[in-house]
Amino acid sequence: MVVAPTTSIDTLCVNSIRFLAIDAINKSNSGHPGLPMGCAPMAYALWDKILRHNPRNPKWFNRDRFVLSAGHGCMLLYALLHLTGYDSVTLDDIKQFRQWGSRTPGHPETFETAGVEVTTGPLGQGIANAVGLAMAEAHLAAKFNKSDVKLVDHYTYVIMGDGCHQEGVSGEAASLAGHLGLGKLIALYDDNHITIDGNTNVSFTEDVLKRYEAYGWHVQHVADGNTDIDGIARAIEAAKAVTDKPSLIKVTTTIGYGSPNKADTAGVHGAALGAEEAALTREALGWTFGAFEVPQDAYDHWRQAVSRGEAAEAVWNGALADYRAKYPAEAAEFERRLRGELPSGWDANLPGYSADDKGLATRQHSYNCLNAIGPNLPELIGGSADLTHSNLTDIKGEKGFQKGAEANRYLHFGVREHAMASILNGLAYHGSGLVPYGGTFLVFAGYALGAIRLSALSELGVIYVFTHDSIGLGEDGPTHQPIETLANLRAIPNLLVIRPGDGNETSGAYQVAVANRKRPTVLALSRQAMANQAGSSPAAVARGGYTLEDSNGTPELILIASGTELELATKAAAVLRGEGRNVRVVSMPCVELFEEQDEAYRESVLPAAVRKRLVIEASSSFGWHKYTGFEGDTVSIDRFGASAPGPLCLEKFGFTVDNVVAKAKALG
């Protein structure tokens, strides 16, 4: 192919990206050079001519957000951060690409590298995160901006590839973004016709722009994404001018542009060029510089980003000062949120219960909690994947976030669980103190697991409100009855799974979930009612597990239960005590928090010497043997459920006092 040689400052800057990527990937002999080589022109156009950011302060609030949805192309992003002057990515860091402990891991991770806004790699999620970022911006702008001072005013930019477009999560999020008219979301689509299996014509021949138009997006096409830098910049400016729709700009490129033998092939997608091809590429692109050598002219040009960024931030700081002077209350609120401080007394109205209080479903308690904290916690924002009145996720008086009504904080996600979780992640990634929550049925966590995993990996304080948490939901039957779902979630590192057993524990679950701003929480909540316990308290939840009903001294038998089965455990314990057994009941709303208690506490709740232990949970036994050992047992379900009224399901599957008592006695 004919390629454009390095003849101008533009091509010098563009090729600086390409060769940093080529050289880093050659050195590590691992990585994806094709995207950085093909996307370098659009990245240059965006980062050099349009993006408002401050390399000296990667966390400057009002920066434009940039998401590399096609995360495998991370050398593009590392090169951009280095070239524009971020301290987080030095040339030495680039030389450590994909090495142990480096700041340049194999996919971009927000917790590893300042300037990386979101963790990407699992395809399609990045654009969905970006929808969340754009929603955060629109919401905060609507809340805080004044006619004379705009505190919140930035764009969210995305580079996405063919793979991102093939993943369903991107379609879910794009449909919602179009509905919401997120005018400051602008995505560049790297249309290079190549995925790992070869030309996209083996599986992907749809008209992407037409599809996005159907979603309500503004769409454009830049036919020559390899050299038409001005055209790309013009298209971005045109996208910015369309304020009532998100924009998709298809930029047709050549993957691995410049490589004489590998460009436009799948071979350059995910493997190093090798020394020989790198040399040929240098020749083809007229690049006379050595490995990892960035010409000073390129640095000089790229690093104008620093002064531009400092100036932009200074202007914004001036606006903030102006805002403080004119609107001191709003400014205080805005800055509190940015500090990530929760308002004092946010949890003051969380209800407490005594055993005499009417038993409710924990989804109902959750509703009461949301409505107790909602008025005191204005940064709480969320909704449901079209199950509002089943999940009970609404807050009285709060209206829906809609186009033209972005200050509202109730989110109608539609039946889009994966996008919901990704958007909640995006709201958290925005770093503006929002406390995002979202609901669906627990079993449909399986539709969103890819994104829930990212909540945990990226340390995002998202709250998942998952109701209908067992066969107790009844008639909807096995497709809707979670069996393995609690185990699925508990196995994920850094995720809290809380299954409260009454009203107090639900209040405690919200205290934990809201307080944990670096850790996602799943609340597993029931459809059906249960009694309030005399021995429960909101505070107890923070320890994960605790003695709800104690024995006389060391027990001979411990019943361990969570959620709706807690009441069953206490009833069975009463029967056993009536027969002279010395029984303790342990409530275990959150295994992960219990595991994090010191050994003395854990021993005080579950003495190692007491081996007769029975776990009661209307869910898979998988994972519970850690507490039962070889000598204990479980009342659990290791098959799929059944369609019938909930109480009958529970009875048929052995969740009865008689069966629990019998199983307890069988322990000896």
Add this chain to the structure above:
Amino acid sequence: MVVAPTTSIDTLCVNSIRFLAIDAINKSNSGHPGLPMGCAPMAYALWDKILRHNPRNPKWFNRDRFVLSAGHGCMLLYALLHLTGYDSVTLDDIKQFRQWGSRTPGHPETFETAGVEVTTGPLGQGIANAVGLAMAEAHLAAKFNKSDVKLVDHYTYVIMGDGCHQEGVSGEAASLAGHLGLGKLIALYDDNHITIDGNTNVSFTEDVLKRYEAYGWHVQHVADGNTDIDGIARAIEAAKAVTDKPSLIKVTTTIGYGSPNKADTAGVHGAALGAEEAALTREALGWTFGAFEVPQDAYDHWRQAVSRGEAAEAVWNGALADYRAKYPAEAAEFERRLRGELPSGWDANLPGYSADDKGLATRQHSYNCLNAIGPNLPELIGGSADLTHSNLTDIKGEKGFQKGAEANRYLHFGVREHAMASILNGLAYHGSGLVPYGGTFLVFAGYALGAIRLSALSELGVIYVFTHDSIGLGEDGPTHQPIETLANLRAIPNLLVIRPGDGNETSGAYQVAVANRKRPTVLALSRQAMANQAGSSPAAVARGGYTLEDSNGTPELILIASGTELELATKAAAVLRGEGRNVRVVSMPCVELFEEQDEAYRESVLPAAVRKRLVIEASSSFGWHKYTGFEGDTVSIDRFGASAPGPLCLEKFGFTVDNVVAKAKALG
């Protein structure tokens, strides 16, 4: 609203559906009347005027397939099965709607009710299953049909709702269906503008038809889906006439049509009408019949389906006889497949290995297995979600299934894991003996879990080829390194998770997976190489776990390992033996199969008295305590991974001989 009274045989038949649904849901006081009431006309048009099926033989091979993607509307399907004369749904069955043990559960389940082609309820998957059904038909037609005899010639019809369109999995599958030009796939879209959260205008305002046009579908709109039965039928006929594209027919309806107070509201979506509103609906629709009363005229008309179906099957049986006479070899092959019999010798070429054979990655062994069985197992059909050369899922010489080349059996799914799993389910649901397989990275099981769960629930012999099964994959880092994924999958009932530890075990894994036609299997395969073991054999895998290296009599210590960690276990065992320890090494490629062995066998492998046990697996410890008890331990990973070369990752996370030996000794 003004509604059409019952004045014709058409309205009599349509309202028979509506009132069966209303009455059944009122009786159970649970269910979703809105969809059956709104979709009754389109269902009548399809089932009475177009669908080719035989109520007397629900498994007649050449029947049209019907998928109710909006599975919550199952009373529509039960009413259709009953009215057209299926034995599987009597009036008594309908009166048992959503009751324990009934054949009319809360969502349609293929294993409960003859005539239910696929299990639906989790939205979006049904249309994706239908894509698989249509692919199966196209593939078999291309393989077996002759210019003078068409053995395989049926349509696949779908009713889907707004919720199905919002789920990403439907978009993934629809994009692929458009690419493949599946002309015999016809979907009716129940466009009723209502989902659970209310009017779709809160979250879903895209132009669905335009989107499907962008996917390459033929699209039509029937504006009055409430009464224009002829219009619906004409649209279906027009769709059939378009042979090179799948068709979407948007049929605008009123949810809960006929209910004076609840039609066109979310209130009729998922709750019983109640006695009073049912009476008002009877009045509005001029329905003079009692509860569960179907007028004889309606039965007489509907049940013409029986004679039509018998005649259609008889014609087809004639064609089959003709085919047998003219093409005996092909007929024998066709009928073998329909019986679900595997060809004798299908596994004859599966390789066996000795310890001297070069160690390979299990993904490479998997490739060798696929290529060993591929030529002998023509019903093997599958591919990868755009990771062919990473998953190594290709079979030499097999070309891609494409538009106009449907006889080919390699499937390019694109980067669409959820659709892939759903399509594999569809291929299995077709009931024509196909053995479907599909690959991605193990961690991306999290994108497809909703559908993998359905493979297990619906007893489908799908084979998941999931490679890059641990941190050993190296540089791609934490977003790509599964930690919790094996636990996620092992917790699913009826799913086999096999993680083979060398070449023999990989061959054994394929024997198990292919032989299990009622149970899905996940093969968890490595990126990196490992040694072949002297004590392994393909046959051993069927027992799930076995003694790979025995001790002298009862061991003092048992090392239990799977996959790549098996070699590590044997090396550590050698060191421990050198120090005089009496060590057994147990290979555990499949926990589920081991659990199903009799107690004597399990005791012979893992004697209860031996409490010093160390599990070694580069994955979460979650679930393994069942084998370690309180006294054992694990070498495992309960945090996210890291980006670095694979061997270094494994070393840093403790997968070294030294660490295993130290942990073993620490057991005492």
